Amino acid sequence: xxxxxxxxxxxxxxxxxxxxxxxxxxxxxxxxxxxxxxxxxxxxxxxxxxxxxxxxxxxxxxxxxxxxxxxxxxxxxxxxxxxxxxxxxxxxxxxxxxxxxxxxxxxxxxxxxxxxxxxxxxxxxxxxxxxxxxxxxxxxxxxxxxxxxxxxxxxxxxxxxxxxxxxxxxxxxxxxxxxxxxxxxxxxxxxxxxxxxxxxxxxxxxxxxxxxxxxxxxxxxxxxxxxxxxxxxxxxxxxxxxxxxxxxxxxxxxxxxxxxxxxxxxxxxxxxxxxxxxxxxxxxxxxxxxxxxxxxxxxxxxxxxxxxxxxxxxxxxxxxxxxxxxxxxxxxxxxxxxxxxxxxxxxxxxxxxxxxxxx
Amino acid sequence: xxxxxxxxxxxxxxxxxxxxxxxxxxxxxxxxxxxxxxxxxxxxxxxxxxxxxxxxxxxxxxxxxxxxxxxxxxxxxxxxxxxxxxxxxxxxxxxxxxxxxxxxxxxxxxxxxxxxxxxxxxxxxxxxxxxxxxxxxxxxxxxxxxxxxxxxxxxxxxxxxxxxxxxxxxxxxxxxxxxxxxxxxxxxxxxxxxxxxxxxxxxxxxxxxxxxxxxxxxxxxxxxxxxxxxxxxxxxxxxxxxxxxxxxxxxxxxxxxxxxxxxxxxxxxxxxxxxxxxxxxxxxxxxxxxxxxxxxxxxxxxxxxxxxxxxxxxxxxxxxxxxxxxxxxxxxxxxxxxxxxxxxxxxxxxxxxxxxxxx
Numbered sequence: 252x253x254x255x256x257x258x259x260x261x262x263x264x265x266x267x268x269x270x271x272x273x274x275x276x277x278x279x280x281x282x283x284x285x286x287x288x289x290x291x292x293x294x295x296x297x298x299x300x301x302x303x304x305x306x307x308x309x310x311x312x313x314x315x316x317x318x319x320x321x322x323x324x325x326x327x328x329x330x331x332x333x334x335x336x337x338x339x340x341x342x343x344x345x346x347x348x349x350x351x352x353x354x355x356x357x358x359x360x361x362x363x364x365x366x367x368x369x370x371x372x373x374x375x376x377x378x379x380x381x382x383x384x385x386x387x388x389x390x391x392x393x394x395x396x397x398x399x400x401x402x403x404x405x406x407x408x409x410x411x412x413x414x415x416x417x418x419x420x421x422x423x424x425x426x427x428x429x430x431x432x433x434x435x436x437x438x439x440x441x442x443x444x445x446x447x448x449x450x451x452x453x454x455x456x457x458x459x460x461x462x463x464x465x466x467x468x469x470x471x472x473x474x475x476x477x478x479x480x481x482x483x484x485x486x487x488x489x490x491x492x493x494x495x496x497x498x499x500x501x502x503x504x505x506x507x508x509x510x511x512x513x514x515x516x517x518x519x520x521x522x523x524x525x526x527x528x529x530x531x532x533x534x535x536x537x538x539x540x541x542x543x544x545x546x547x548x549x550x551x552x553x554x555x556x557x558x559x560x561x562x563x564x565x566x567x568x569x570x571x572x573x574x575x576x577x578x579x580x581x582x583x584x585x586x587x588x589x590x591x592x593x594x595x596x597x598x599x600x601x602x603x604x605x606x607x608x609x610x
Numbered sequence: 611x612x613x614x615x616x617x618x619x620x621x622x623x624x625x626x627x628x629x630x631x632x633x634x635x636x637x638x639x640x641x642x643x644x645x646x647x648x649x650x651x652x653x654x655x656x657x658x659x660x661x662x663x664x665x666x667x668x669x670x671x672x673x674x675x676x677x678x679x680x681x682x683x684x685x686x687x688x689x690x691x692x693x694x695x696x697x698x699x700x701x702x703x704x705x706x707x708x709x710x711x712x713x714x715x716x717x718x719x720x721x722x723x724x725x726x727x728x729x730x731x732x733x734x735x736x737x738x739x740x741x742x743x744x745x746x747x748x749x750x751x752x753x754x755x756x757x758x759x760x761x762x763x764x765x766x767x768x769x770x771x772x773x774x775x776x777x778x779x780x781x782x783x784x785x786x787x788x789x790x791x792x793x794x795x796x797x798x799x800x801x802x803x804x805x806x807x808x809x810x811x812x813x814x815x816x817x818x819x820x821x822x823x824x825x826x827x828x829x830x831x832x833x834x835x836x837x838x839x840x841x842x843x844x845x846x847x848x849x850x851x852x853x854x855x856x857x858x859x860x861x862x863x864x865x866x867x868x869x870x871x872x873x874x875x876x877x878x879x880x881x882x883x884x885x886x887x888x889x890x891x892x893x894x895x896x897x898x899x900x901x902x903x904x905x906x907x908x909x910x911x912x913x914x915x916x917x918x919x920x921x922x923x924x925x926x927x928x929x930x931x932x933x934x935x936x937x938x939x940x941x942x943x944x945x946x947x948x949x950x951x952x953x954x955x956x957x958x959x960x961x962x963x964x965x966x967x968x969x
Contacts (some may be wrong), residue, residue, distance in 0.1 A: 372766065
């Protein structure tokens with residue numbers, strides 16, 4: 252069965268294969284998407300590697316080289332980036348080689364940036380193993396973190412293929428599923444209300460979600476992202492809509508220290524915040540109550556940590572990559588499916604943070 | 611007077627302004643090429659900065675931020691790259707900012723790579739101050755070195771403008787002029803014989819070259835490069851012709867230790883070597899004698915350092931970025947203006963190196 256989508260990027264059109272068990276066919280799919288390639292290096296998250304690396308390596312006619320990446324956001328560092336490049340050189344990769352990323356968003360971002368900058372860019376294949384990576388593996392953003400903020404160093408480098416096996420979710424902790432599911436809800440909110448209703452109906456809890464629906468869910472959520480990045484790969488316009496919930500979300504992640512919140516937990520709070528801002532500023536009539544109910548049912552925190560300081564959060568939001576000239580910018584919604592990128596006056600943000608009980 | 615050329619790159623078409631004194635108009639030319647930009651950071655080579663930074667900074671309505679790069683190839687390091695990115699973040703650059711590179715090839719490659727990867731790519735302006743940089747400032751290649759070889763890490767990132775003031779050559783040592791002039795000769799050899807004759811006629815020595823001819827020389831040499839990179843920006847075909855003399859050249863540079871030879875000195879030896887290979891393999895009738903005479907007259911070494919080892923040079927040529935699957939690849943000439951990228955059997959290379967007296 253399975254679903255195959257196509258994404259038209261500037262540099263190439265690439266397929267997204269979504270299918271339970273597709274990990275056993277990675278070798279032939281890489282050959283189909285990168286004909287005539289030379290050596291293959293699999294850059295694998297250590298946890299994903301322990302479960303799935305053998306299946307994938309065995310699917311290649313010639314055994315690929317392997318580089319293991321320690322799990323966690325700390326691996327999106329300059330040191331790990333250069334270690335990976337050095338490993339690629341030591342493995343004898345050349346300009347016709349392929350780097351495959353096996354793991355979640357950290358692995359994809361890091362290995363993608365290495366592929367983007369190895370000998371000025373070589374082929375790159377995403378093999379996501381988390382729900383969250385359904386978002387990051389599509390659209391060609393790659394990068395690493397800087398002490399001053401997340402993803403401040405990176406480039407656009409479209410993959411040659413995305414090979415997505417939802418059977419790999421079976422080894423994910425619930426917290427990881429929750430992190431990824433926030434992006435599914437985001438895609439539903441920015442694309443329209445029917446999809447949000449579908450989620451409400453079919454996702455009573457993250458652990459009871461019927462497996463048979465997972466390919467459908469991934470395909471629908473990825474389509475939202477794919478259609479947007481096709482229209483605006485380099486984020487000059489509507490790609491910014493994908494940042495719904497992310498202005499405050501990123502600030503929460505960095506203020507609390509990476510790892511305290513998962514990305515999705517921070518984005519969930521950020522979406523509620525952006526929804527309230529939309530009501531206050533655009534007078535939008537949004538199903539905020541239903542969103543909060545769904546988030547609560549699925550085990551998200553819906554309140555901002557009272558230890559955080561308003562001035563610190565605002566400072567962090569000002570240096571967000573999406574900011575321009577230090578203004579505060581949020582994706583707000585006029586209604587489900589009708590987002591707009593807005594410059595928001597600081598007093599509106601401050602007022603809402605104070606209402607949350609912050610000082 | 612001055613010359614303005616245009617280069618059509620994938621991402622944009624950009625102007626190359628060549629004119630004595632144009633450094634006093636950098637501010638308005640940057641505004642014209644990057645309308646609506648926010649902060650400007652000038653990344654300047656320390657020597658170039660000591661002579662020209664004030665002229666350039668004064669040409670902007672608002673004083674730009676400055677970052678000084680230590681002179682020398684050692685600055686194309688991962689450490690210096692991250693220092694520059696940190697400086698850009700500390701200066702408050704955002705996605706609409708511009709990085710200007712003031713200096714030679716090292717500065718342009720390093721600052722260009724920083725611009726390519728700062729927040730996934732911001733605008734970049736080249737302000738070359740060496741003759742050698744007439745080559746590297748056009749075509750969008752950026753990058754840094756790795757212990758395993760030069761330029762192994764980098765990306766393609768076309769500049770928004772190249773602003774070239776040949777008055778800045780007045781503070782260049784003769785050895786620097788010599789390094790750059792090798793690329794002028796290379797452009798002449800791969801483009802046809804009339805241009806090589808022009809050089810023979812007008813360049814009796816590097817110090818006596820008439821200033822009035824410099825804009826013409828730069829414009830002609832840059833045109834050769836520009837037309838090639840327009841046809842093949844990402845080096846899938848004829849851009850490789852620009853590597854005439856570089857297969858052995860790069861190996862000499864790295865084997866002798868960077869700094870022992872200038873880039874152009876190594877390329878000069880590499881061109882003679884490739885010319886001899888062309889004669890041996892393609893039976894080409896080339897003006898090798900005239901080339902050697904010109905190189906000698908202009909003060910180049912034309913022999914390979916006897917201390918170097920054949921096996922070491924061959925190993926280095928095999929890991930050149932242009933190599934594929936460890937073969938030895940050279941740009942050979944059928945005649946002046948008719949280059950071809952050839953896979954050369956190791957015994958041919960070895961034979962010629964032995965003839966040079968190496969073991």
